[in-house]
Amino acid sequence: MYNIMEEEYECENDPDPKEILLYEQVEFNSDSGSLFFNDDERRIDFVLVYEDEVYESRQFQRRKRQRQYFEASLMNMGLELEATKSVLNEKVVFVKCHTPWDVLYKYAEVVHIKLPIQLNDLKSKASAFNCFTKLFSPSEDLIHPETEYFTAPFEKERKSHFYKDLEQFFTPSMRSRIASFILTRAYYEKNEGEFGITKLLDRGVYKAAYPLHDCRFNVKSENQKRPNERYLLYKEWAHPRSFYKLQPLDLIRKYYGEKVGIYFAWLAFYTEMLAFAAVVGLGCFIFGYQTKEASTWSKEVCDPQIGGSIIMCPQCDRECTYWRLNSTCESSKKLCIFDNFGTLVFAVFMAVWVTLFLEFWKRYQAELEYEWDTATFLEQEEQPRPEYEAKCIHERVNPVTQDIEPVPYSNCGKCMRVSCGICTVLFWVVLVIASVVGVIVYRLAVFFAFSICLLEPFREYVTPQMATSVTASIISLVIIMILNTVYDKVAIWITDFELPRTKTDYENSLTLKMFLFQFVNYYSSCFYIAFFKGKIVGYPGDPVYWLGKYRNEECDPGGCLIELTTQLTIIMGGKAVWNNIQEVLMPWIKNLIGRCTTKASEKVTPRWEQDYQLQPLGKLGLFYEYLEMVIQFGFVTLFAASFPLAPLLALVNNLFEIRVDAWKITTQFRRVVPEKAQDIGSWQPILQGVAILAVVTNAMIIAFTSDMIPRLVYYWAFSVYPYGDYGNHTMKGYINNTLSIFNISDFSHRSKPLQNPVWFDPERDTTCRYRDFRYPPGHPRQYEYSIYYWHVIAAKLAFIILLTHVVYFAKFILSYIIPDVPAVVKQQMKRENYLTQKWLYESQLNLKKHVGCTPDPV
Structure with a gap:
């Protein structure tokens, strides 16, 4: 094994250059499913990928300098790094990042992670549809139901007050989230504002940055230390055979x-x-x-x-x-x-x-x-x-x-x-x-x-x-x-x-x-x-x-x-x-x-x-x-x-x-x-x-x-107009009523058709019809809108106003009578707030007793 970071770094927030820890490049141990460093103890929370260039140009030297400064910043912020060359391409290098427990505790407060303080002691009512939904639920033998806890924001000074086996609650996704938070705020130059993995990815300093999947999606890991959540998600969720679940x-x-x-x-x-x-x-x-x-x-x-x-x-x-x-x-x-x-x-x-x-x-x-x-x-x-x-x-x-x-x-x-x-x-x-x-x-x-x-x-x-x-x-x-x-x-x-x-x-x-x-x-x-x-x-x-x-x-x-x-x-x-x-x-x-x-x-x-x-x-x-x-x-x-x-x-x-x-x-x-x-x-x-x-x-x-x-207007008011049977409501004659008459002789030269179909007789067929409500030829107001047109327009506007007001009123009533938060959830939130306040007071009480002070009343 050999060191890959040999340059010194100078930064206002960095320790003395001689004290900067150097991480090592190690050979891959041939464990294809490994989620850990070579020591098989420290979990990989994030992976950075970069590619060494053949010709060491000025741009390459700059990228190398920024990468080394960035990785030194990560170590100064508490991350532990280990590098491994690709087995398929010797130019590609993978830098694995591990977040130690003290760093997790520190940044868990910063990113406001909530962890369990007590089991949920409120019984939730069983749904009436449980018997039906069980038929379509994923297998409980593979995906166990989550245990419900009351939670509170994590505080490092009070970590002993959180639920036992605290380490299992820092899930891999939480660890990756904290590692990502650090990566987005580590400097890669002395200049103020030159920080963050996002900029390095945009500039090509790194080719990729990502957390690891826990296993292959279609192969279950046999190692007990490695979860198989991806495999379970594929089998019970993403697989085509699970479409009904x-x-x-x-x-x-x-x-x-x-x-x-x-x-x-x-x-x-x-x-x-x-x-x-x-x-x-x-x-x-x-x-x-x-x-x-x-x-x-x-x-x-x-x-x-x-x-x-x-x-x-x-x-x-x-x-x-x-x-x-x-x-x-x-x-x-x-x-x-x-x-x-x-x-x-x-x-x-x-x-x-x-x-x-x-x-x-x-x-x-x-x-x-x-x-x-x-x-x-x-x-x-x-x-x-x-x-x-x-x-x-x-x-x-x-x-x-x-x-x-x-x-x-x-x-x-x-x-x-x-x-x-x-x-x-x-x-x-x-x-x-x-x-x-x-x-x-x-x-x-x-x-x-x-x-x-x-x-x-x-x-x-x-x-x-x-x-x-x-x-x-x-x-x-x-x-x-x-x-x-x-x-x-x-x-x-x-x-x-x-x-x-x-x-x-x-x-x-x-x-x-x-x-x-x-x-x-x-x-x-x-x-x-x-x-x-x-x-x-x-x-x-x-x-x-x-x-x-x-x-x-x-x-x-x-x-x-x-x-x-x-x-x-x-x-x-x-x-x-x-x-x-x-x-x-x-x-x-x-x-x-x-x-x-x-x-x-x-x-x-x-x-x-x-x-x-x-x-x-x-x-x-x-x-x-x-x-x-x-x-x-x-x-x-x-x-x-x-x-x-x-x-x-x-x-x-x-x-x-x-x-x-x-x-x-x-x-x-x-x-x-x-x-x-x-x-x-x-x-x-x-x-x-x-x-x-x-x-x-x-x-x-x-x-x-x-x-x-127009159909409704015709149905209820057609007797005022021709083409209807007086006394009985019917739609008979509706089509004829909706078509206006036009005199063929009134065509302009621009609009008149050049030729007529074989069945058309100009001497017999002197008019044609079009879809509108206008007065016919010979009327004093020929080709102007008829009174029927204005009745239809009035009916349309009345319909829009009536329908929108009725529907909006119904929407308002429904919005009012349906509460945004279920009563059971409100009860559980109140219970959790009470436990949190009680927990904070008791921890403060113990602290003051320890230093010999009388606690303030709540």
Whole structure:
């Protein structure tokens, strides 16, 4: 063995250079599953990887100097190091880090780790569903239930007061968390601000830094000193055969930390709640499918005597021609599947469902906060980011402590950074809107082309509107994916520039930017179809033009709802497929390529080198997983009235998503640094905002996109108008009533069709019909909106106001009567606080007795 650190170091906080301990490079002992140093006693809590270069350039010398200074700083902060060369590549060196007990005790106070003081003596009530859930629970013979304790923040001076066998409560994840805390604050230069493993990784000084998995995912370790938590997680959670089992959340939290645990808990809870919405949505779909043939309006469209005798006006200029209404018979039947009275029921149900989902999640989250000791994890306890601390060159008075504290920028500097970030985000939002406008122009142009070129045999199955909608949706999906990829880098750059203080602040800032952008990116095309397309089109004699050139596109005679459904299906389905390719195939292919390019060797590969060959999860961890699910949540709730099958598709996707995420994080990625988290962070208010907006969007979809309100108005007030049977409420004559009349002779030269179909007789067929409520030719106010139009508009606005107020009132009542924290959890928290205060008083009493003082009264 030989020393690999021979240079001297000078630092204000460092000891004398002669007293700096030097660590040794040792040979691998051929124990492939070892989690310890060569002495088989000191546990490896973190691994650093670097690569020696062949040519010792100036850059190499600088990296070597920074690496040596950094490792000396780690040892001065208490870590013990041991280096081993790679068995597959002699250039690669692994530096193993061990955290001794005195260092664990010291930093456990700093990072606010809570440890047991007493067994939980409060009996929790057994759930009524225990008999049912046991059928789907992981095997208790393999994954033992966690023992419940009352806990308190660890204090080194009172370590004897904590529960016996204290060492077993410093789990490997806790040890790795403390080691990571030290690594992010060790200096690598004398200069102030030059510290942290993150910067060294960015500069290439180190190739990787990660905690170790405890074993191979598919092979159980026979050594009793080594846990097999990864193997248990794979067998009972990530393996495809375990798809029906509930998640072992306590073991996930223990192995990966609270931040990963809370994500999988939220995803599982969201998926369970989706099951109820999926059942109701499927029922509405079946109802619509069963009644599509019996629908009066679809019958009238398909009837040769009614729909076959109605001549419709051309939907584009010059090249388009007249057509019969019954040519849309099939699309009219398809529309009835989604546009029926069950849609209204489903929209109201989803508004109540989303409220129950958020309220019950708060309760479940409160239970997890208590069980996982994160209920008191507050922002003021979180340590500043190393990147923030490195820029602290100004000073200010803390308004709370009245002490002078360093800050990275003045008030003016902070405003400048935030303003720059806001302007950049707005620029990209405008860019997305511009791309949507481009797709709209494409729709206008291609509809004209499909109207001319679409072959006659296909028109029975694919209308020009449908062909336009499908191709435009695919193009929108491609643009969305491209813009997402670019904006990811831009959003991270902006957030880095803003320099948030803590990691929570950083993630909240990034979350807001990413969601705002993706909200516009994913939903803008859907909002266009739902609320703008076909709304401002004029009438055949005076159509509205985009940019003075393209005639604004109209909806199908049955409405735009079927196009909105098509858009949602393509974007939701395409997004799910693309995300699975990115999340599963890409890491698997990268690992496969890495294994193929590595030189074959008969040597035994150590645990740390096996993990090095896996993929890193990334700096943002599960951020993109949350983002994916929240965008899906928006599709499910914002457009529920147009697509009742969305919850079912989301449910199926999420059942795969849980296992896919479990599989990849267990088998394809290095072990993540365990992090503490109290809740799902800023995603919670975003979900609440989406839930509030969903009520308005669904009410507007029913009012303006579907044909439900005109049908209701006709059903209850049709006797005032022609085409009805007086005295009996019926939908007979509805189609005829919703189509206005246009005189062919009133066509302008720009709009008049160049040729007529063979069945069209200009002398006999002097009028055509279009979808609107306008006065007919010959009326004193011809082609102006009729009184019926204003009745329908009034009914739509009244419906929106009534539905939103009723639903918001129901949401308020539900939010009020459902407490955020269960009574049992409140009781346990009070019991724990009492025991903590009692424990602190008794320990203080013993201390004062020991020094001969009388204790102060409590």
